[in-house]
Amino acid sequence: MRNDARWESSRRETLQSRGKATLKDVSLRRIYGLFRGYRWQLGAIVGLALLAAVMGLIPPLVMKEIIDKAIPQGDKVLLMQMIALMVLLPLASGLLGVWQNHENTKVGQGVMRDLRRSLFRNLQRQSMRFFTDAKSGEIIQRLTGDVQAVQNVVTTVIVSAITQAVIVLTTVIIIFALDWRLALLSTVILPLFILPVRKVANIRKRLRGETQRVRGDMSAQLGEIFGVSGALLTRIFQQERQQEKQFDELNQKVMDLELRLNLVGRWYGMVLGILGPLGTALIYMYGGWNVVQGTMTIGSIVAFAAYLGRLYGPIGTLLNLHVEVATALGVFQRIFEYEDMEAEVADAPTASELPAAAGHIAFDRVSYAYQQGKYALQDVSFTALPGEVVAIVGPSGAGKSTLIGMLARLYDPTEGTVAVDGCDVKEVTLSSLRSQVAFVTQESFLFHASVRENLRFARLDATDEELEAACRQAYIHDTIAAMPYGYDTMVGERGHRLSGGERQRLAIARAILKNPRILVLDEATSHLDSESEAFVQAALDKLMLGRTTLVIAHRLSTILSADRIVVLEAGQVVEAGRHDELLEREGLYARLYRTQFAKALEAI
C-alpha cells in the first residue's frame, strides 16, 4: 500500500512538474477525427457492409418460402432453388467478409500507426526539461502499450458501428413490413438493453484508466531497475528483494484490475444474452397464438424470430461499442495528453536561419528557474569572443550545466537573453543554431549500434575516410582498428564495452565530424588513468583550436589556459577574469582552486 502511494504520488509529481501536459480535448469527436484520412476506405467499408446487410436479409425469407410455399405446394423446383440460395449466400457473404475485414484492419492499423507517429513527433519536439522530469519507461508505455490498449476500439469500432447500424436499420424496415404488430412487440424490451449501458461504461472507463496508469508505473519501474545504472545500484545496495516486493504489488494490481474489468464485461454480456431470448419468447407467444387463431403463418413467425437475432444481436453490439469507447476514453486521455503537450523550446514563428557563426557568445542578465521562484541561474552575464575559451567553475549545484545547456537552447532563459553573433538564440531556428554548436559531455552516450553508426550520428553523410580522420585526430582510431570488427564493432547500450576514456574520445571524434564554430565541454570529473587522460586532453586541445569554447572546467590545464574564468555560486556570477587576477582576489575562485585543483597542482 505504501509503495502504491509512493508510485502514485511520484507520478502525479511528474505530471505536475511537467506542467505543460494539459489535456485540451478528449471527445468522441476527436477520436472519430482520427479516421479523417481514411474516408475512401471507410466508404468502401460502408458499401460492403450495406451489401452484406442486404444479403443477410435473404435467408429468413428463403426459409419462409420453403415452409410456407415450396413444401405445402410440393414445388420441388422452388425448393431446390431455395436450397441453392441457402448454400451460395454464405459463400458470397463470406468472400465479402474477407474483403471487408482486410479494409477494416487497414484502417485500424493505419490509425494506430498515425497515433504512434504523432506521439513520437511530439516527443521529439520536447525540450530536455521534459525528459529530465519524465520516466523513460512511462514514455515507452504510452507510445506502445497505450496505443495497443485502444487497438480493439480503433480497429473495430467504426466498422462495427457502420455494419451493425446498417443491419439494425434494414432489419427494422423489413420486420415492420412483415408484421407491424410483431415488430412493435419486439421493440418492447429494447429499453432493458439500454439501462445498464451507462453504468457499465463508467465503471469500465475508470477501471481501464487505472489499469493503464498502473501499467505505466510498472514500465517506469522496470525501465529504472533494469537500466544499467539502476541494475548496478540495486546490486550494490542489495535491494533485489525490496524491488521484487514493489514489482509484485504492481503486478498483482494489474491482474486484479484486469479481472474486475473482465468480470464487469461478462456480467453485462450475460444481461444482454438473457434479453434476446426474452424477445423471441414474446414473439412465439403472441405469434403462436395468432397461428392457432389462423391469422398468421408459421413461416412468418420463424422468419420473424430469425430477424430478431439480427436486431437484438447488433443492438447489443452497438451498445457494447459505446461501452468499449467509454472504456478506452481513459486510455485515449493518456495518449492525447502526450499529443497535446506543448514544446517548451520551439522555433519562433519568425525564426530566421543563423548564418555561419563567427562564434561570439553573449549571456545578458540570464535567469532560469526549473520551479517557479527557485532560480538555478540569476542575472548571469558574460561574453566569449570568437575563438576564446571561457571556463565555468563553481561548486556542485551552482548552475553550470544549466548555463551551458542554454547555448544550444536545451533550456530557454526565464529572463534575459543568450546571443550568438548578436542574434538572440530564441530568434533563430533550432536546427541552424544546433548545427553550429557541439557538446562533449561527461557521460558520452553511445547507441547500441556499430562504432561507425555511432560516429555517423554526428553527420549522416560523413564518408568512411572522414570518420577515420576524425578518429585519428581524437586519438581513438588505433583502439577501434584493434577491435574485433574494427569500425563495425557493436557497442553496448551505453557503450559499456568501451572504457570511460575511449567513450570520451569517440564523443570528441563526433564533435570533430560535426565541425562546429562553438564547442561546449563538460570535462569529466572522474579520473581517467594518466595515459588515457593525456590522450583525451590532447584530443580536446586539437578540437578546441579555432573555436569558441565554453567549458565546465575540472582540469587545471583548462583553467590556466582559459581566456576568461566565470565563477558561479548558487546561480550567480560571483567573480570573472583570468586565473592570476582571480587568485589575487582571494575569493571563491581562490578557495576552489586550492581545494578542487590542489591535487593536480601538486602533481605538476
Ligand SMILES: Nc1ncnc2c1ncn2[C@@H]1O[C@H](COP(=O)(O)OP(=O)(O)OP(=O)(O)O)[C@@H](O)[C@H]1O
Ligand atoms: N530537472 C531539474 N529540475 C529541477 N531542478 C533542477 C533540475 N536540474 C537541476 N536542477 C537544480 O538546479 C540547480 C543547478 O543545477 P546544475 O545541474 O546546473 O548545477 P551544476 O553546477 O552543473 O552541478 P554539478 O557540478 O553538481 O553537476 C541545482 O540546485 C539543481 O538541483
